[in-house]
Amino acid sequence: MAEDTTARRRRRLRDRLPVRLRHHWKPAAALGVGLTAMVVFLGDVRISPYVTSASRVEADPITENVRGSVDLYDTSVSHSIQLTYKQTDFDKMMKEFRDDGTKDYVKADLVIDGVYLNDVGIRLKGNSTLMSLRGNKGMPGGGRGFPGAGQGAPAGAPGGDGAPGGGGNQDRGRDQKQDQKTGGGPGGAGGMGGMMQYDLSEKKPEELPWLVKIDEFVEGRAYQGEREISLRPGSNGQVPLNEALSLSLIQKTGQKAERYAFTKLTVNDRPSVARLMVESPDTDYAEEVADGNGVLYKAKAGGSFTYRGDDPTDYESSFKQLNKKGSQDLEPVMKLIKWADKASDKEFARDLGTYVDVDSLATYLATQNLLLNFDDMAGPGKNYLLWYDLDTRKFSVLGWDFNLTFSGDAAAGPDDSISMGGGMGGGMPEGMPEGMPEGMPEGMPEGMPGGAAVGGQGDGPGQGMPGGKGGGLMNGHVLKTKFLESDAFDGVYKKAYRALYQKFYQSGTAAKDLRAIADQARSAGAGSKELDTAVTDLEKTVTDRAAALAKDKQVTG
Numbered sequence: 001m002a003e004d005t006t007a008r009r010r011r012r013l014r015d016r017l018p019v020r021l022r023h024h025w026k027p028a029a030a031l032g033v034g035l036t037a038m039v040v041f042l043g044d045v046r047i048s049p050y051v052t053s054a055s056r057v058e059a060d061p062i063t064e065n066v067r068g069s070v071d072l073y074d075t076s077v078s079h080s081i082q083l084t085y086k087q088t089d090f091d092k093m094m095k096e097f098r099d100d101g102t103k104d105y106v107k108a109d110l111v112i113d114g115v116y117l118n119d120v121g122i123r124l125k126g127n128s129t130l131m132s133l134r135g136n137k138g139m140p141g142g143g144r145g146f147p148g149a150g151q152g153a154p155a156g157a158p159g160g161d162g163a164p165g166g167g168g169n170q171d172r173g174r175d176q177k178q179d180q181k182t183g184g185g186p187g188g189a190g191g192m193g194g195m196m197q198y199d200l201s202e203k204k205p206e207e208l209p210w211l212v213k214i215d216e217f218v219e220g221r222a223y224q225g226e227r228e229i230s231l232r233p234g235s236n237g238q239v240p241l242n243e244a245l246s247l248s249l250i251q252k253t254g255q256k257a258e259r260y261a262f263t264k265l266t267v268n269d270r271p272s273v274a275r276l277m278v279e280s281p282d283t284d285y286a287e288e289v290a291d292g293n294g295v296l297y298k299a300k301a302g303g304s305f306t307y308r309g310d311d312p313t314d315y316e317s318s319f320k321q322l323n324k325k326g327s328q329d330l331e332p333v334m335k336l337i338k339w340a341d342k343a344s345d346k347e348f349a350r351d352l353g354t355y356v357d358v359d360s361l362a363t364y365l366a367t368q369n370l371l372l373n374f375d376d377m378a379g380p381g382k383n384y385l386l387w388y389d390l391d392t393r394k395f396s397v398l399g400w401d402f403n404l405t406f407s408g409d410a411a412a413g414p415d416d417s418i419s420m421g422g423g424m425g426g427g428m429p430e431g432m433p434e435g436m437p438e439g440m441p442e443g444m445p446e447g448m449p450g451g452a453a454v455g456g457q458g459d460g461p462g463q464g465m466p467g468g469k470g471g472g473l474m475n476g477h478v479l480k481t482k483f484l485e486s487d488a489f490d491g492v493y494k495k496a497y498r499a500l501y502q503k504f505y506q507s508g509t510a511a512k513d514l515r516a517i518a519d520q521a522r523s524a525g526a527g528s529k530e531l532d533t534a535v536t537d538l539e540k541t542v543t544d545r546a547a548a549l550a551k552d553k554q555v556t557g
Helices: 001-017 019-023 024-043 088-102 128-134 178-184 242-250 283-287 330-341 345-355 358-370 479-486 487-506 509-526 529-550
Strands: 065-066 078-086 106-112 115-124 190-192 208-214 221-223 228-231 260-267 275-279 296-298 319-321 382-390 394-399 406-411
Touching: 019 065, 065 178, 065 190, 078 208, 088 106, 088 128, 106 260, 115 221, 178 275, 190 208, 242 260, 242 275, 242 509, 242 529, 260 509, 275 509, 283 296, 330 345, 330 382, 330 479, 345 358, 358 394, 358 479, 479 487, 487 529, 509 529
Parallel strands: 065 221, 078 260
Antiparallel strands: 078 106, 106 115, 115 208, 190 406, 208 228, 228 275, 260 275, 296 319, 296 382, 382 394
8 A cells, every 4th residue: 555655646746847857867968968068067168159141231330420611631721620628628638548548538629621520539649759747858759859869860850860870781680591692781871760858847738749539429420421530640840741742642642541731720728830640440441441341450469460369359358350340340450460479380371362362461561661661560669460351261461550651771672671771789778768658568479480589589581679680679570471481473573663663763763752742741830940951860861761772683673
């Protein structure tokens, strides 16, 4: 009897379960075991989603586009900008920047070419350029010039006093392969035209480098389709003529470059000064590249081109995605870095065309050399953009921030390194302070080719501070290094170099454009003996550059 009662109790307990569960208990049990295993073994693992949609729709469309009567970047007309803000807001912003380097926006009213816009955002823009505002002088942007600087500095360095210049680069900065190709390094006068240093002060806000953001406090607003305007360092006689000249030349070759114009700037009740305003690479800038069907990534000064695994968040400190957020992500950049990081020289030569538009890379690198730009994709500022074409699935490298062009040895050839001071001897200039520029990472970035510390092996045919074999301060980029060192790409590089040389120098375009740019700066109020000297110095660098290249058989054929 007891056994019969126990059996009935067991049946009643079983009967309480749903019929479907009783019939399909095995799959349910398997699912429970699987979930338990995932919790136990993967509980602390971060799962990162990827967005691979081909959508071209932006999440932040322009809803109010303010039209003006004058094209913002029309270089044939005069421009004016007036900024008005509360002094208390400015003082708070400056205190926060001095304390911890924070660059927050403050509200300001803007009048641009007679058009009034309320509540735009303005903030300080730059890294090492702003060092003097935090009490650190001597590095680029920190003071008036390098102590003990030589003569012959072009592009905005009054009287050549603002930067080391003079003697030849000899064959410093070349690797063994390049010496075999060229038989030694050319000498010649080299200037530091772009290496201008500015003694910035919060008492002179009209001279500070500013980023003006039209939609910072008014969502969806733009001015003539522009949401950001960059006011570059340098005012009046120190306006960066070299940057304007570089942008003008690049635009004429069909490469994407920021638009620019000189403007008269007034801040509150301070005196007006002449400034260079430049288009800022942002969402709308990205949509103007090619047909807009691509993603634009901006390299960050404190980042690196180093493979860090498959988590996109680990690359956010190295690259900023400028457009198509939400429909695209950093996955293409991660794949490029992973391949470049692991590829042998043979694999690099064989497979580069799978990942990168080879012709565009050759054009980019030839452009930087011809314009004597030491601060390109391999320089300390990492001033480059990656454009990922969604049709071809290939990358192109684009330049931006050209205020250090025409710096170095004017006689440098296509296989020569462009260093920060062609005329400086080995090592750091006398009086150069120790330490990195503000915003630069401490120590040596991971994956730096050859260990590019000052005086280190560095970038081969790359760029950076002098003092080592191709070495430099925080320089190097695997794409540039391997491309220029590979015989497989020498032909396409030299072809691009010769074509650009003809457009820049042989045609006389550089000299002609410089004269026009000087007139534009004078129209904005920059006319002075200081500007005249800067124009003369830059003219000499352009003339010397053209003459030296005309004697190079690799360039002329």
